[in-house]
Amino acid sequence: MTKVGIIGATGYTGLELLRCLLYHPKAEVTIATSRQFAGQKVAVLFPFLKGYQDLTLSPLDLETVAKQTEVVFTALPHQVAMEVVSFFIKKGKKVIDLSADFRLKDPGVYETWYGPHKAKELLPLAIYGLPEIYSEKIRGATLVANPGCYPTTAILALAPFLSKGVIELNNIIIDAKSGVSGAGRGAKLATHFCEVNENMEAYKVCNHRHTPEIEQELTQLAGKVVKVTFVPHLIPISRGMFTTVYARLIKTITSETAHRLMTDYYKNKPFIEVLPPENVPKTIYVRGTNICQLGVKVDKKSSTIVIMAAIDNLAKGASTQAIQNMNLMLHFPEEMGLKTLPVFP
Ligand SMILES: NC(=O)c1ccc[n+]([C@@H]2O[C@H](COP(=O)([O-])OP(=O)(O)OC[C@H]3O[C@@H](n4cnc5c(N)ncnc54)[C@H](OP(=O)(O)O)[C@@H]3O)[C@@H](O)[C@H]2O)c1
Missing domain, CATH: 3.40.50.720 (NAD(P)-binding Rossmann-like Domain)
Structure with a gap:
C-alpha cells in the first residue's frame, strides 16, 4: 500500500x-x-x-x-x-x-x-494536472498542479476544437456555473444559506482568478494567444459545475462533425463522456464521480459552436482528478479506485 x-x-x-x-x-x-x-x-x-x-x-x-x-x-x-x-x-x-x-x-x-x-x-x-491532455508528463512528475474546477471544464470543452483550428481565438465566451461547495467549507456571508438558496448570480465578471489559468492552457493548445471572456456564476446546488462555451467557427461544420471531432479527440479517455448531439450533459449525471460529460451543438445561422461540460467541482474539478493524477504518477491503472457511479437523482 x-x-x-x-x-x-x-x-x-x-x-x-x-x-x-x-x-x-x-x-x-x-x-x-x-x-x-x-x-x-x-x-x-x-x-x-x-x-x-x-x-x-x-x-x-x-x-x-x-x-x-x-x-x-x-x-x-x-x-x-x-x-x-x-x-x-x-x-x-x-x-x-x-x-x-x-x-x-x-x-x-x-x-x-x-x-x-x-x-x-x-x-x-510543476506539471499541469489535466490527465486527458498531459498524461505522459504527469507520469514522470514529482509535483502536479491540480487544475481549478472552472478551467477543467473550459479546457476539456475547447481542446478538440483548438487543436483542429476550427474556431476563432479572440471571440470565446465561457459562461460557467458552480455549486456552493466551490467556495470551500469556511463560513462566509456570501455562501450563507439565505444568500444562495433560490438565488443565482454572476460574480467576478470578467475578473475571476481562473481566467489566466484558462488562457494559459488554451494558448498552449492553440499554439497562438487565446483570450477569453469568462463569467462565473453561483447556483444553489451543493456540488456540480456546468459550463457553456460559445465560440465563432472559422469554417462551417455540422453538429455531427463537431461531435466526431470530440469523440476522436477523447478516444480511450476513460473519464470523458461525449454525448450524442441530441443530448445535453447534466450535473446530476456526474455527481460524486470523476466523469466530465461533454455535449456540442452548432448554431448554423450564427456560425457559433456551443460546447457544454458538466463535472462535479469537488471530484473531477478537484479531488478525484487529484487521485487520477496520483494513479498516473505511481504508474497505477488510471481508473484505479475511481470507477464510481453517480448517485441519481
Ligand atoms: N472547493 C472546490 O470546489 C475546489 C475545486 C478545485 C480546487 N480547489 C482548491 O483546493 C484548495 C482547498 O479547497 P477547499 O474548498 O477544500 O477549502 P476549504 O474547505 O476552505 O478547506 C481548507 C482546508 O485547509 C485548512 N487550512 C485553512 N487555512 C490554513 C492555514 N493557514 N494553514 C493550514 N491549514 C489551513 C483547513 O483546515 P483547518 O483550518 O482546520 O486547518 C481546511 O482543512 C483551495 O486552494 C481551493 O482553491 C477547491
Missing part, C-alpha cells in the same frame, strides 16, 4: 479525498491534518467516513507528515500551499497540490492575481 497524507483534510476537497481514497486498493491514508480539529477522530467527527476508525486528525507538523508518507495531497488555500509543498518536494515526496499556487507558469502572472510567490523555483517542475 502507498502511504498517503492529506494536508487540509477537513475542507471540502480534503474530505472528498478521504472519502474517495477509501475505495482505492493501493493507497492508504496514513495521516490527515487540520489545525481546528487536530486530536479528533475522523470517524467521530465525520460519521460518513466510518472506514477510518483508526485515523485521528493531526496538527500540521510537516516533519511528522513526511515520516509517514510517500505521496502528499495539499488541499490548502492558495498562498498557504506553496511553502508546505516546497517542504515536501525537498523531502523527496510526490506532491499533488489542489491550490492554484503552481498552476501558472509565469510568476508575474501569479503575483498579479494571487499575491507574492515564495517558491518560484518550483514552477518549472
Whole structure:
C-alpha cells in the first residue's frame, strides 16, 4: 500500500479525498491534518467516513507528515500551499497540490492575481494536472498542479476544437456555473444559506482568478494567444459545475462533425463522456464521480459552436482528478479506485 497524507483534510476537497481514497486498493491514508480539529477522530467527527476508525486528525507538523508518507495531497488555500509543498518536494515526496499556487507558469502572472510567490523555483517542475491532455508528463512528475474546477471544464470543452483550428481565438465566451461547495467549507456571508438558496448570480465578471489559468492552457493548445471572456456564476446546488462555451467557427461544420471531432479527440479517455448531439450533459449525471460529460451543438445561422461540460467541482474539478493524477504518477491503472457511479437523482 502507498502511504498517503492529506494536508487540509477537513475542507471540502480534503474530505472528498478521504472519502474517495477509501475505495482505492493501493493507497492508504496514513495521516490527515487540520489545525481546528487536530486530536479528533475522523470517524467521530465525520460519521460518513466510518472506514477510518483508526485515523485521528493531526496538527500540521510537516516533519511528522513526511515520516509517514510517500505521496502528499495539499488541499490548502492558495498562498498557504506553496511553502508546505516546497517542504515536501525537498523531502523527496510526490506532491499533488489542489491550490492554484503552481498552476501558472509565469510568476508575474501569479503575483498579479494571487499575491507574492515564495517558491518560484518550483514552477518549472510543476506539471499541469489535466490527465486527458498531459498524461505522459504527469507520469514522470514529482509535483502536479491540480487544475481549478472552472478551467477543467473550459479546457476539456475547447481542446478538440483548438487543436483542429476550427474556431476563432479572440471571440470565446465561457459562461460557467458552480455549486456552493466551490467556495470551500469556511463560513462566509456570501455562501450563507439565505444568500444562495433560490438565488443565482454572476460574480467576478470578467475578473475571476481562473481566467489566466484558462488562457494559459488554451494558448498552449492553440499554439497562438487565446483570450477569453469568462463569467462565473453561483447556483444553489451543493456540488456540480456546468459550463457553456460559445465560440465563432472559422469554417462551417455540422453538429455531427463537431461531435466526431470530440469523440476522436477523447478516444480511450476513460473519464470523458461525449454525448450524442441530441443530448445535453447534466450535473446530476456526474455527481460524486470523476466523469466530465461533454455535449456540442452548432448554431448554423450564427456560425457559433456551443460546447457544454458538466463535472462535479469537488471530484473531477478537484479531488478525484487529484487521485487520477496520483494513479498516473505511481504508474497505477488510471481508473484505479475511481470507477464510481453517480448517485441519481
Ligand atoms: N472547493 C472546490 O470546489 C475546489 C475545486 C478545485 C480546487 N480547489 C482548491 O483546493 C484548495 C482547498 O479547497 P477547499 O474548498 O477544500 O477549502 P476549504 O474547505 O476552505 O478547506 C481548507 C482546508 O485547509 C485548512 N487550512 C485553512 N487555512 C490554513 C492555514 N493557514 N494553514 C493550514 N491549514 C489551513 C483547513 O483546515 P483547518 O483550518 O482546520 O486547518 C481546511 O482543512 C483551495 O486552494 C481551493 O482553491 C477547491
